[in-house]
Amino acid sequence: MDRGKKLILNTYFSLFYEILSLAYGFIVPQLVLQCYGSAVNGLVSSITHFLGFISLAECGVGAVVRSALYGPLAEKNDIMISKIVKSSNNFFKKVGLLLLGYTIVLVFVYPLTVKDSFGYVYTATLVVILSLVTFSQYYFSMTYRLLLAADQLVFVQMIVQSVTLGLNLIICFVAVKFKLSIHIYKLLTSIFFLVQPVTYACVVKYRYKIDRKIVLDEEPIKQKWNGLAQHIATVVLVSTDTMVLTLFSTLENVSIYAVYNIVVSGIKSIVTAFTNGMQALLGNMYVKKEYELLEHTFASIEWIVHTITTFSYTCCGILIVPFVMVYTRKITDISYVVPTFAILITLAQAMYSYRIPYNMMILAVGHYKQTQNSAIIEACINLILSIILVIKFGLIGVAIGTLIAMSYRTIYFALYLKHNVLKRSFSHFVKHILVDLLSALLISICTLQINITQLTYIAFFVMAIKTAFIAVVVIVLVNFILYRKEMKSGIGLLIGKR
Template sequence: MTRKQKLILNTASSLIHQLITVVCGIILPRAYIASFGSEVNGLVASITQFISIITFLELGVGAVVQAALYFPLAKKETEEISRIIISSNRFFKKIGGILILYSLVLFFLYPMLIDTTHSFFYTGSLVAILALSAFAQYFFGISYQLLLQADQLAFVALLTNTVTVIINTIVVLLLIKYEKSVQIVKLVSSMIFLIRPIIFQIVVKKRYRLQLSIPLHVEPIKQKWNGIAQHIASVVLNSTDIVVLTVFSSFSLVSVYSVYYLVVNSIKKILISFTSGFQALFGNMLSNNELSKLNQAFEKFEWIMHTFVTIFFTCTGILIIPFIIVYTATITDYEYVYPVFGILLVVAHALYCIRLPYNQLVLAAGHFKETQTSAIIEASINIVISIVLVQAYGLIGVALGTLVAMLYRTVYLAWYLSKNIIKRTLRHFYLHIVVDAISVVTMVCATQWITLSSISFFAWFVMALKVVLICSIVSFLVNAVFYPRLLKAIPKGIMR
């Protein structure tokens, strides 16, 4: 199988996975709110964020492990691949022990520190069950999943994950229908996700002749701790808003935040799905020193992502409040309509997606240590601004913190990439930003006449179709003026 075929399979599988995850992710929270109330939904969202440190096992060291695998996979060096997997397994076992202790501490401290109407056992049991769920999704079998991703076989993991997400959604809805407690629902859900590592292990054993008993004389995974530092900063960045709201506000407001975040995060995941195969592709090109092909591929990838981000997030900005109105129409225990907050959150996560091409190439090149400081600064900016502004501005305050932080690192990564990896001027990045701004303003003006005809999902869907169609046409016309060569080349490339 060629690397182009792998890229197509990975991208298609990732898109299917994210679309199904988005649909299931929209269905389940509404079911939770309707059955258990806004406070319980906010409590679950808050605990999940406190436990989310567990995810750095996949996205911190995981990114470093994946980068370390590109060269030996390209050269088919089985012994070196085996050494990396051995080192990865050992490291994750050590970190797993630390995280078990962290979960135990959280089990005892969280119910005592948080002001809630529920009992110690009720809250503590949720902490334990959600910790188990996180382990099931992010810890077991992670080394084998990273190996498949680095070898451009992410579609195996993605298809497995898609099936488990569908099964989980069906089972959870049935449990809620039969009025099971939130603890039982979450416990059964965590058991379902244990299917994944079993399948990963079977596939890896059949495909690779790993020698997992050979001795390690030298550490094969470089910059391991730099990867951890970067992802801890990333976890802090993504967790700050809900943690700050938990400490300085109420669980009902956390529930409001989680519903808006559900929308923007769903769009973000769909866009990330387009990038899933490119990091491994770029890593393979860098390993083979194909710099000319790398620059050509990156130019197209960068343009596609800027174009998609402006279309997707402009549509999201226009449609998010009508969606919230429809989505929460039957929820009367708290107000969910906050237009300014919604727009700020949309812009913040649009900035995150704009930087995806630059971040993917930095990760493929393995520049973790070099970009570590910027990740720490980004997280610090979000913490400081959110804490300072949350008392006076609530949701808007934490959204502003996220927006400023993501703006800083997006510009930084574009600058770092231009200076250290692909060696080009920042003029390319600035031109994309100008074109993005022109596209957004034009799209918003062109869709001002479109409104929600009635409070129903069908009416919202009709409105969404109109908005997406007009925004797509506007984007095509703007790019025809500024990027006519790329606009002609991309369809031909897709057809080939």
């Protein structure tokens, strides 16, 4: 299978999974809210974010492992592939012990932070159960997932994860119908995640000639500690808002944040789905020294990400409050309508999504050590500003901190790419942002008269269709005028006609 076909399969299976995941993310928290209440929903969301450090096993060192695999996979070098797989497994075993220690500390310490709302044993046992879910999903199958991703076989993961997600959705309905405790419900979901590592192991055994007894005469994975440091900073970045709200605000505010985060994170996942497999494609071109094709392909990917991000988050900014009003219409313990926070958190996540092509290119060429400080600075900006602003502004304060932090690193990535990787002019980035702002402004003006008529999903769906239609028309016209060449090339890449 050539890399073009792999890209198409990766893109559309990823998109299917993310849509399914988005639906899951909307349905399940609403059922949890109705069945268990806002405080329990906030507690689960808070614990999940604190356990986010367990995902160190994927995005930090994982990115370095993928970069190391691009060359050996392109050269079909089974010996080097085996060495990288063995080194990766050895590293994750060590990380696993550290993460186990972190979880044990969390079990004893975290319940003290919410002791006024929940009993110690109740919270501690929930931490244990949720940690099992996280470990089964992220840790045990990590090296195999990385190998498949580096070989542009992301679609295999997407199929397996889609099946797992469907099974867990069924469990949620059963838990709500029979009024199972939150502990039993979360414990049942962890069982189905065990399907994933078993399936990945079978695929890898069938497809690759991995020598599990190979001797490592030197370290085959360079910069893995730099990758780990970057991801620690990233986890701190994405976890800061929930942690700060947990420590300096209320669990009800955590619950409000979690509901809005379902929407913006879901949109981010959809945007990311369009780029799944593209990093491996860029890495493959880079190791093969196809530099002219690489620059042309990157320009297409840059246009794709900016266009999809602008469409998605502009619609999100217009629709998020009406959606939350419908979504929480049966929740009466607190009000979930916070328009200013909604706009700020939407802008913050949009800035994060705009960085995807630049970050992807930097990771594809393996510049982890060189960009490490920027990750730390971004996390510090978000943490410091959120702590300062949350006391006076609450939810809005943490959103401001996130927006400023994410804007900083997005600009940094565009500048770094100019000076160190593709040598592309920074004006490309500036033009894209200006066109994005123009499109968003025109869409907002054209949809001013569109409002939700009643608090029902049908009424919201009608509003969403009208908004999306106007957004598509505006974006197509703007890009046809200002980005005609990139538009043709980008669409060609997505449909496999390059």
